[in-house]
Amino acid sequence: MPMVGEQLASAREAKKWGLEDIARLTKLRSDQVLALEEGRYHVFSAPVYVRGFVKSYAKLVNIDPAPLLEKLNGELNKDKKFQQAESLTGPQRGLIEWCAYALSRVPWKIVVPLVAVLMLIAIFV
Structure with missing residues (x-):
């Protein structure tokens, strides 16, 4: 054919x-x-x-x-x-890449003041 x-x-x-x-x-x-x-x-x-x-x-x-x-x-x-079709998800991430990604998603405008308040409480109590 x-x-x-x-x-x-x-x-x-x-x-x-x-x-x-x-x-x-x-x-x-x-x-x-x-x-x-x-x-x-x-x-x-x-x-x-x-x-x-x-x-x-x-x-x-x-x-x-x-x-x-x-x-x-x-x-x-x-x-x-x-x-071979390329993977749509990319290569598997290791622990370091996963941690870096997780930290990049943290709402720092909330976390930083919260940590500062907790440190002040720990110092004065």
Whole structure:
């Protein structure tokens, strides 16, 4: 079965449209359209953009986007840039980072006067 980009290019050629026509209708640059058709997904910054562009392109040339997107997921997994999604939570924090974060969240306008009052009471009692 042909790759996603090849299917899109074939559908575009069947409609006798050029790269510029697709670029104008999808609001992409013609080099981005060519990259999609050639399967050079690494030129895009994130897989979400590739999926969105493929979906728009497929609808434009009257292809059902669902099977294309399934095939696209397999193709994207082969690209090293898109294999591992970055963690949304970041790395686990250690004890020091957690303490620093906790102290940064303390309402100091309340704590400092309270500590000063407690120290004065301790001194005079």
